[in-house]
Amino acid sequence: MLIGVNxxxxxxxxxxxxxxxxxxxxxxxxxxxxKHNSISNSDNTDNNITVRTHKVSTAMNLDEIKIEPVDKLKNELDKFFALEESGVHCDPRCIKCLCKGCPVSDSVNIKEERELELxxxxxAYDEDGKCWIARYPWIKDPRYLKNNVKVAVARLKTT
Structure with missing residues:
Protein backbone atom coordinates (compact mmCIF):
# COMPACT_ATOMS: atom_id res chain seq x y z
CA MET A 1 0.00 0.00 0.00
CA LEU A 2 1.35 3.41 -0.90
CA ILE A 3 0.74 5.97 1.84
CA GLY A 4 1.35 9.64 1.06
CA VAL A 5 3.33 11.88 3.40
CA ASN A 6 0.19 13.92 4.05
CA LYS A 35 16.61 -9.16 4.52
CA HIS A 36 16.79 -12.87 5.26
CA ASN A 37 19.64 -15.05 3.96
CA SER A 38 17.27 -17.96 3.17
CA ILE A 39 15.36 -15.86 0.65
CA SER A 40 16.91 -15.39 -2.77
CA ASN A 41 15.79 -15.12 -6.35
CA SER A 42 17.17 -16.67 -9.52
CA ASP A 43 19.45 -13.77 -10.47
CA ASN A 44 20.88 -13.30 -6.93
CA THR A 45 19.90 -9.66 -6.72
CA ASP A 46 18.56 -8.03 -3.56
CA ASN A 47 15.00 -8.89 -2.67
CA ASN A 48 12.43 -6.47 -1.39
CA ILE A 49 9.64 -8.30 0.38
CA THR A 50 7.04 -7.01 2.79
CA VAL A 51 4.93 -9.39 4.85
CA ARG A 52 1.86 -7.94 6.51
CA THR A 53 -0.15 -9.71 9.19
CA HIS A 54 -3.57 -8.31 9.95
CA LYS A 55 -4.81 -9.67 13.32
CA VAL A 56 -2.36 -11.93 15.09
CA SER A 57 -4.13 -14.36 17.38
CA THR A 58 -1.51 -17.08 17.87
CA ALA A 59 2.25 -17.31 17.82
CA MET A 60 3.76 -19.59 15.17
CA ASN A 61 6.82 -21.71 15.22
CA LEU A 62 9.03 -20.00 12.62
CA ASP A 63 10.62 -23.34 11.66
CA GLU A 64 7.26 -24.41 10.17
CA ILE A 65 7.13 -21.48 7.74
CA LYS A 66 7.79 -22.50 4.15
CA ILE A 67 9.83 -19.92 2.26
CA GLU A 68 8.93 -19.84 -1.43
CA PRO A 69 11.13 -18.39 -4.18
CA VAL A 70 10.76 -14.66 -4.79
CA ASP A 71 10.20 -15.29 -8.50
CA LYS A 72 6.98 -17.17 -7.67
CA LEU A 73 5.82 -14.31 -5.43
CA LYS A 74 6.59 -11.79 -8.19
CA ASN A 75 4.59 -13.84 -10.72
CA GLU A 76 1.63 -14.09 -8.34
CA LEU A 77 1.73 -10.33 -7.67
CA ASP A 78 1.95 -9.59 -11.41
CA LYS A 79 -1.16 -11.75 -11.98
CA PHE A 80 -2.97 -10.04 -9.10
CA PHE A 81 -2.26 -6.53 -10.37
CA ALA A 82 -3.18 -7.51 -13.93
CA LEU A 83 -6.60 -8.58 -12.62
CA GLU A 84 -6.90 -5.42 -10.51
CA GLU A 85 -6.23 -3.25 -13.56
CA SER A 86 -8.68 -5.03 -15.85
CA GLY A 87 -11.18 -2.60 -17.31
CA VAL A 88 -9.21 0.49 -16.32
CA HIS A 89 -6.23 0.17 -18.64
CA CYS A 90 -5.96 2.78 -21.35
CA ASP A 91 -3.99 2.18 -24.52
CA PRO A 92 -2.60 5.67 -25.16
CA ARG A 93 -3.32 6.73 -28.72
CA CYS A 94 -2.28 9.83 -30.59
CA ILE A 95 -5.00 12.51 -30.72
CA LYS A 96 -4.23 13.34 -34.35
CA CYS A 97 -4.00 9.92 -36.00
CA LEU A 98 -5.08 7.48 -33.22
CA CYS A 99 -1.86 5.50 -33.62
CA LYS A 100 0.03 4.16 -30.62
CA GLY A 101 3.48 5.35 -31.68
CA CYS A 102 3.37 9.10 -31.09
CA PRO A 103 4.82 10.75 -27.96
CA VAL A 104 2.81 10.34 -24.74
CA SER A 105 2.21 14.10 -24.55
CA ASP A 106 0.10 13.83 -27.73
CA SER A 107 -1.98 10.88 -26.51
CA VAL A 108 -5.48 10.68 -25.04
CA ASN A 109 -6.15 9.72 -21.43
CA ILE A 110 -8.68 7.14 -20.23
CA LYS A 111 -11.46 9.74 -19.75
CA GLU A 112 -10.97 11.07 -23.28
CA GLU A 113 -10.87 7.50 -24.63
CA ARG A 114 -14.23 6.69 -23.00
CA GLU A 115 -15.72 9.96 -24.28
CA LEU A 116 -14.56 9.04 -27.79
CA GLU A 117 -16.18 5.60 -27.44
CA LEU A 118 -19.50 7.25 -26.43
CA ALA A 124 -24.81 6.46 -37.62
CA TYR A 125 -24.64 7.08 -41.36
CA ASP A 126 -27.98 7.88 -43.04
CA GLU A 127 -27.81 6.28 -46.50
CA ASP A 128 -30.91 8.12 -47.76
CA GLY A 129 -29.83 11.57 -46.63
CA LYS A 130 -26.14 10.87 -47.32
CA CYS A 131 -25.18 12.35 -43.94
CA TRP A 132 -24.00 11.33 -40.50
CA ILE A 133 -26.42 11.42 -37.55
CA ALA A 134 -24.79 11.97 -34.16
CA ARG A 135 -26.41 11.27 -30.80
CA TYR A 136 -24.60 12.65 -27.76
CA PRO A 137 -25.39 11.38 -24.26
CA TRP A 138 -26.57 13.88 -21.67
CA ILE A 139 -24.18 14.53 -18.80
CA LYS A 140 -27.11 15.68 -16.66
CA ASP A 141 -30.80 14.87 -17.04
CA PRO A 142 -32.13 17.61 -19.39
CA ARG A 143 -35.19 18.09 -17.17
CA TYR A 144 -32.91 19.66 -14.54
CA LEU A 145 -30.97 21.98 -16.86
CA LYS A 146 -31.59 25.74 -16.72
CA ASN A 147 -33.36 27.32 -19.66
CA ASN A 148 -30.64 29.18 -21.59
CA VAL A 149 -32.59 30.15 -24.72
CA LYS A 150 -31.95 33.88 -24.14
CA VAL A 151 -28.21 33.30 -23.74
CA ALA A 152 -28.09 31.15 -26.90
CA VAL A 153 -30.05 33.72 -28.97
CA ALA A 154 -27.82 36.56 -27.71
CA ARG A 155 -24.74 34.51 -28.62
CA LEU A 156 -26.08 33.91 -32.13
CA LYS A 157 -26.68 37.63 -32.63
CA THR A 158 -23.04 38.43 -31.80
CA THR A 159 -21.62 36.06 -34.42
Missing part, protein backbone atom coordinates in the same frame (compact mmCIF):
# COMPACT_ATOMS: atom_id res chain seq x y z
CA UNK A 7 -1.08 10.89 6.03
CA UNK A 8 1.99 10.43 8.19
CA UNK A 9 -0.12 9.11 11.08
CA UNK A 10 -0.69 5.98 8.96
CA UNK A 11 3.00 5.33 8.26
CA UNK A 12 4.37 2.30 10.14
CA UNK A 13 6.41 2.83 13.30
CA UNK A 14 9.29 0.52 14.32
CA UNK A 15 8.24 -1.67 17.25
CA UNK A 16 11.33 -3.87 17.47
CA UNK A 17 14.63 -4.39 15.60
CA UNK A 18 16.52 -7.71 15.49
CA UNK A 19 19.50 -8.66 13.26
CA UNK A 20 18.51 -6.56 10.26
CA UNK A 21 14.78 -7.21 10.61
CA UNK A 22 12.24 -4.72 11.87
CA UNK A 23 8.75 -5.26 13.22
CA UNK A 24 6.53 -2.33 12.21
CA UNK A 25 3.03 -1.36 13.27
CA UNK A 26 0.42 1.06 11.96
CA UNK A 27 -3.40 1.26 12.17
CA UNK A 28 -3.67 -1.48 9.50
CA UNK A 29 -1.67 -4.04 11.46
CA UNK A 30 1.86 -5.36 11.75
CA UNK A 31 4.48 -5.76 9.04
CA UNK A 32 8.05 -7.02 8.87
CA UNK A 33 10.86 -5.61 6.79
CA UNK A 34 14.46 -6.61 6.32
CA UNK A 119 -19.35 9.57 -29.43
CA UNK A 120 -18.50 6.72 -31.82
CA UNK A 121 -21.37 4.62 -30.43
CA UNK A 122 -23.75 7.50 -31.18
CA UNK A 123 -22.69 7.88 -34.82
Missing amino acids: YSELLPMVVQTNEGHQLLENPFGLSIRG IEEGL
